[in-house]
Amino acid sequence: MTRVLRWDVLVGALLVAVFAAGSLAVPGFATTGNLSFALGDLGEIALIALAMTLLVVAAEVDLSVASVLGLSSALVGALWDAGLAIETIIPLVVLVGAVCGLVNGLLVTRLGLPSLAVTIGTLALYRGLAYVVLGDKAVAQFPPAYTALAVGDVPGTPVPYPVALFALLAVVTGVVLHATGFGRALYAIGAQEQAAFFAGIRVKRIKLLLFVLSGTVAAFAGVVFTLRYGSARADNGLGVELAVIAAVLLGGVDFDGGKGTLGGVIAGVLLIGLLRNLLMLGDVSTEIQSIVTGLLLIVSVLTPRLVSLVRPALKGTP
Amino acid sequence: MGAHPTLALAGVSKSFGAVRALRDVSIELYAGEAHALAGENGAGKSTLVKTLAGVHRPDQGVILLDGEPVVLTGPADAQQAGVAVIYQEPTLFPDLSVAENIFMGRQPRRSLGRIDRAAMRAQTRELFGRLGVDLDPGRPTRGLSIADQQLVEIAKALSRDARVLIMDEPTAALSGAETARLFSVVEALREHGCAILFISHRLDEIFALCQRVTTLRDGQWIASEPVAGLTHDDLVRRMVGRDLGALYPKQDAAVGDVALKVERLTREGVFTDVSFEVRRGEIVALAGLVGAGRSEVARAIFGIDRWDAGTVTVAGRELPPGSPTAAMGAGLALVPEDRRQQGLVMEMSIERNIGLTGLRSLRRGATISRRAERDRAADWAARLRLKFARLGDGVGVLSGGNQQKVVLAKWLATEPSVLVVDEPTRGIDVGTKAEVHRLLSELAGQGIAVLMISSDLPEVLGMADRVLVMREGRLTAEIPRAEATEESVMHAATRRAA
Numbered sequence: 150m151t152r153v154l155r156w157d158v159l160v161g162a163l164l165v166a167v168f169a170a171g172s173l174a175v176p177g178f179a180t181t182g183n184l185s186f187a188l189g190d191l192g193e194i195a196l197i198a199l200a201m202t203l204l205v206v207a208a209e210v211d212l213s214v215a216s217v218l219g220l221s222s223a224l225v226g227a228l229w230d231a232g233l234a235i236e237t238i239i240p241l242v243v244l245v246g247a248v249c250g251l252v253n254g255l256l257v258t259r260l261g262l263p264s265l266a267v268t269i270g271t272l273a274l275y276r277g278l279a280y281v282v283l284g285d286k287a288v289a290q291f292p293p294a295y296t297a298l299a300v301g302d303v304p305g306t307p308v309p310y311p312v313a314l315f316a317l318l319a320v321v322t323g324v325v326l327h328a329t330g331f332g333r334a335l336y337a338i339g340a341q342e343q344a345a346f347f348a349g350i351r352v353k354r355i356k357l358l359l360f361v362l363s364g365t366v367a368a369f370a371g372v373v374f375t376l377r378y379g380s381a382r383a384d385n386g387l388g389v390e391l392a393v394i395a396a397v398l399l400g401g402v403d404f405d406g407g408k409g410t411l412g413g414v415i416a417g418v419l420l421i422g423l424l425r426n427l428l429m430l431g432d433v434s435t436e437i438q439s440i441v442t443g444l445l446l447i448v449s450v451l452t453p454r455l456v457s458l459v460r461p462a463l464k465g466t467p
Numbered sequence: 468m469g470a471h472p473t474l475a476l477a478g479v480s481k482s483f484g485a486v487r488a489l490r491d492v493s494i495e496l497y498a499g500e501a502h503a504l505a506g507e508n509g510a511g512k513s514t515l516v517k518t519l520a521g522v523h524r525p526d527q528g529v530i531l532l533d534g535e536p537v538v539l540t541g542p543a544d545a546q547q548a549g550v551a552v553i554y555q556e557p558t559l560f561p562d563l564s565v566a567e568n569i570f571m572g573r574q575p576r577r578s579l580g581r582i583d584r585a586a587m588r589a590q591t592r593e594l595f596g597r598l599g600v601d602l603d604p605g606r607p608t609r610g611l612s613i614a615d616q617q618l619v620e621i622a623k624a625l626s627r628d629a630r631v632l633i634m635d636e637p638t639a640a641l642s643g644a645e646t647a648r649l650f651s652v653v654e655a656l657r658e659h660g661c662a663i664l665f666i667s668h669r670l671d672e673i674f675a676l677c678q679r680v681t682t683l684r685d686g687q688w689i690a691s692e693p694v695a696g697l698t699h700d701d702l703v704r705r706m707v708g709r710d711l712g713a714l715y716p717k718q719d720a721a722v723g724d725v726a727l728k729v730e731r732l733t734r735e736g737v738f739t740d741v742s743f744e745v746r747r748g749e750i751v752a753l754a755g756l757v758g759a760g761r762s763e764v765a766r767a768i769f770g771i772d773r774w775d776a777g778t779v780t781v782a783g784r785e786l787p788p789g790s791p792t793a794a795m796g797a798g799l800a801l802v803p804e805d806r807r808q809q810g811l812v813m814e815m816s817i818e819r820n821i822g823l824t825g826l827r828s829l830r831r832g833a834t835i836s837r838r839a840e841r842d843r844a845a846d847w848a849a850r851l852r853l854k855f856a857r858l859g860d861g862v863g864v865l866s867g868g869n870q871q872k873v874v875l876a877k878w879l880a881t882e883p884s885v886l887v888v889d890e891p892t893r894g895i896d897v898g899t900k901a902e903v904h905r906l907l908s909e910l911a912g913q914g915i916a917v918l919m920i921s922s923d924l925p926e927v928l929g930m931a932d933r934v935l936v937m938r939e940g941r942l943t944a945e946i947p948r949a950e951a952t953e954e955s956v957m958h959a960a961t962r963r964a965a
């Protein structure tokens with residue numbers, strides 16, 4: 150396939166087009182303040198998308214991420230209420246996220262269950278636990294030093310701290326996925342698991358690690374979310390998993406595994422962020438926003454299939 | 468039988484991008500005649516088959532059915548015309564039963580269009596009886612060995628009552644006994660007026676089954692002639708374009724310490740009490756019928772499957788059960804039987820497939836060196852005379868034999884001390900086969916211990932220092948080179964338990 154026709158490049162081009170159109174058509178869009186806000190608003194989705202990319206490349210998926218985020222938020226609230234120091238709470242909560250991921254991973258790798266089913270189950274389970282922990286209430290009044298970290302910009306730039314962290318982790322993830330043996334192993338597992346196993350790749354161990362990573366990142370994203378809004382609630386981040394998966398698939402990662410680039414995913418994340426921001430500026434209701442996310446998801450799954458159906462027909466060979 | 472060939476190609480060309488797989492090729496298949504198609508790996512044989520089957524549309528030239536030009540828009544058209552095809556790579560639905568696979572799309576019906584499962588199974592059993600196949604028609608095809616999958620494909624094609632039967636390397640994974648039964652069934656079909664097209668890299672089979680042979684070289688038609696009067700060497704010369712020595716026999720190598728020791732290895736219901744040793748410098752063959760448990764022993768040794776009892780020791784160190792990574796660490800390599808599922812990641816490029824077994828050794832710092840990866844692939848591609856356009860191409864577009872070479876390359880590149888090869892020359896042409904044999908002999912000469920599973924008896928007899936024979940999950944004989952003959956091996960492989 151020629152370089153210009155690559156899906157991730159197309160998404161990159163679409164990103165530029167949407168940005169240009171937004172700047173021209175929507176007043177207040179192309180301001181530093183708004184863009185900085187839009188990026189910050191995207192922080193959690195972007196972070197979780199990194200771990201999700203690794204999973205989907207390996208032909209697995211974690212739908213429980215938003216629930217882990219909610220559970221993490223509820224725990225932050227409950228523990229803060231109980232008088233623990235925030236410095237103690239954060240590592241504890243992240244650890245709980247790792248355990249949530251471990252449970253997913255063990256169910257998938259030890260019992261051989263499909264991750265789609267397992268994580269739909271734990272999606273409900275972890276959200277339920279979040280309500281057990283905090284009930285319906287909201288906990289606020291976190292230390293300003295920390296909330297400032299979550300909303301503030303890196304000094305001298307319009308880049309919020311969580312986004313800076315994302316940029317750093319994205320570089321690391323990109324190198325891991327595209328240049329290391331571990332990354333190669335992920336593609337091999339996603340494309341042909343048996344052949345990967347026969348080549349001496351520790352398939353189960355690697356998958357377990359990916360689920361733990363996903364849980365850990367989701368819990369950390371829960372901390373960021375809580376501090377950014379200054380409010381811990383059990384229903385925080387409801388539905389975020391769909392935005393994350395939409396971004397990953399939109400970025401050209403094949404849901405069947407074995408294909409995709411991190412560059413594409415970053416473009417996908419940014420595109421979703423821009424669209425959400427544009428819809429918000431246009432005062433579009435959240436229902437419509439959700440419809441747009443859903444449509445994007447379907448379009449991003451459908452288009453490559455259509456292309457692969459249409460292309461041979463154009464060439465005239467089956 | 469009319470004067471027209473039942474099915475024919477006239478002046479057909481077919482290209483894939485820059486690769487010209489067929490150039491102005493003609494072939495005529497007559498009723499009551501078995502026609503062989505010979506050629507090296509990548510010569511275009513499978514492409515020709517797929518053209519006759521309606522999978523590929525020719526760029527130029529025509530397909531003639533009973534002398535009339537036809538356009539096949541897809542495999543369904545070919546089936547409609549009475550053409551049954553066994554493709555080189557099995558294409559079964561893993562979750563459907565054996566019987567359902569065989570009768571896919573034309574299941575026997577009862578009233579109200581309900582599928583008649585009983586009839587389906589009975590007919591499957593009857594087919595299997597003719598072929599001497601011992602498989603449960605009700606089991607899913609997932610997990611069947613390549614040889615068994617091939618047998619199911621054969622049964623599927625035979626069940627179609629076709630006028631033309633096309634078989635692309637149907638015997639590549641079969642041992643002598645299954646091949647003989649297949650031939651007697653095909654012979655009967657031929658006598659009933661069926662036209663047969665047969666492909667095999669085992670030239671003896673061509674002489675045994677066929678009356679005519681067409682040779683291709685690099686996509687070009689070389690000759691179509693009667694088999695009678697041709698010698699083995701004539702045929703090789705047509706295929707390769709030069710003379711070729713006899714198959715390379717193993718050279719004597721200094722036999723050293725025990726490299727691989729298997730003691731009382733048992734996996735319940737699969738194999739029992741298997742014990743043997745392979746020394747450095749030795750090639751030991753594991754012979755037996757399809758289903759005797761040879762591949763299963765190899766898989767267990769390499770850690771793919773767990774064993775229930777016994778030990779596997781490599782260079783004095785006992786291996787943990789169920790860990791290919793540990794086995795590789797100990798210097799073991801396994802070239803598996805099923806290249807599409809186990810040997811290769813079909814969507815990956817040639818170089819990445821070869822690199823997949825060396826993710827550690829290709830590391831420079833934290834990342835993989837693309838240059839080292841490419842060098843490793845280029846080196847082995849040259850040593851195995853791989854036919855390819857670019858190392859960055861997907862392995863999926865290579866011909867079957869060339870895919871097999873990539874699997875070999877990927878494992879030889881790990882520089883193993885014990886090499887287990889399961890049907891190492893399955894689907895490999897004569898020239899390269901000699902090459903692979905020379906390579907195995909050379910490796911043994913360098914002190915590597917080789918355990919070779921092969922259904923190809925001449926290969927076993929030519930290469931092995933010792934022949935181990937398995938039957939029904941047990942080792943039944945150990946035959947030293949001097950005493951190994953076709954008869955002694957077949958006897959140990961087939962003798963019924965007392």
Ligand SMILES: Nc1ncnc2c1ncn2[C@@H]1O[C@H](COP(=O)(O)OP(=O)(O)OP(=O)(O)O)[C@@H](O)[C@H]1O
Nearest residue numbers: 483488508509510511512513514864865866867868
């Ligand atoms: N779908 C495809 N796309 C690109 N190239 C292809 C495709 N199919 C076949 N080729 C190329 O066409 C050539 C002929 O391949 P073919 O599979 O017909 O060989 P073959 O004679 O059957 O070889 P073998 O004995 O190894 O099975 C090879 O160079 C192969 O790489």
Ligand SMILES: [Mg+2]
Nearest residue numbers: 512513555867
């Ligand atoms: Mg072929």
